[in-house]
Amino acid sequence: MREVQIVKEPVELYKILKFEGLASSGGEAKSIIAEGQVQLNGEVETRKRKKIVSGDIIEFGQEKLLIKMVG
Numbered sequence: 001m002r003e004v005q006i007v008k009e010p011v012e013l014y015k016i017l018k019f020e021g022l023a024s025s026g027g028e029a030k031s032i033i034a035e036g037q038v039q040l041n042g043e044v045e046t047r048k049r050k051k052i053v054s055g056d057i058i059e060f061g062q063e064k065l066l067i068k069m070v071g
Helices: 013-019 026-034
Strands: 002-006 038-040 057-060 063-069
Touching: 013 026, 013 038, 013 057
Parallel strands: 002 063
Antiparallel strands: 038 057, 057 063
16 A cells, blocks of 8 residues: 655645646546546545545555655
C-alpha cells in the first residue's frame, strides 16, 4: 500500500488519480471512475468528485493508496 499525503481536506477523487499518475489527465481519471474501476474503502465508487479525506483507501488496478493528512 502506498501512502499519499494531502495538505488539505477534502480532495476530489479524480484529482488524486491524476496527481498520483494513475491517470494521464483529469478526463481519463473521470472516465476510469465512471466505469466503476475504482474502489473507495472496499466499495466501488463512481462519483468523480467524491470528497476524499484522511484515512480513506483508494484501489485501482494493482495500486492501493492510503490517504494521510499532513500538518
